[in-house]
Amino acid sequence: MLNVTLTESEVQQGVALGLGRHEGARKGNRPEMLVSDMPAIDNDIISMCAEIAVAKLFGVPFDDRIAPPGESLPPQDLTLSGLGVDVKNTTNMQGNLIVAPWKKHDDIAYLLTRGEPPTYEVVGYMLGRNILTKRTFPSGSISWFIPADELTPVEQLLRRYKSLMRNKAR
Secondary structure, eight states: EEEEOHHHHHHHHHHHHHHHHHHHHHHHHOOOSSSSSSHHHHHHHHHHHHHHHHHHHHHHHOOOOOTTOOOOOOSSEEEETEEEEEEEEEOOOTTOOEOOGGGGGEEEEEEEEEETTTEEEEEEEGGGGGGEEEOOOTOEEEEEEOOOGSSSEEHHHHHHHHHHHHHHOO
């Protein structure tokens, strides 16, 4: 696990983008997938900041687009040398990776972060094609569920990415 701390300006950017994404999602009638009592708007802000934290860790730009009502964004939040990454955050510091059924794509890496602004713990990832366990939550929703200890440590992905970037620079 690696820790990332956002600057005040990065948190402010996350708040603005999270608010915009929340508004766009509600206008587009996209469902809220919450497994806590946290208001959806807070979840959207915290999750946007998590995306910024992961982009900061890898030194790549993050997707700051906001989908217009009725439209959707690509399934990944950022791209690492051709590998799409969808960042999934939980404020539960013992939390696991949860992927909504309509969000699962075989060729995307799902990366778990834990925390809230300004500090995030980047835990690990799993490729969509390797996610095999569904779970029914108390709300009745069914999602893909991966225990954190089954994820590949994020350090491996970071080393792989940095190696690819060094080779590309030669």
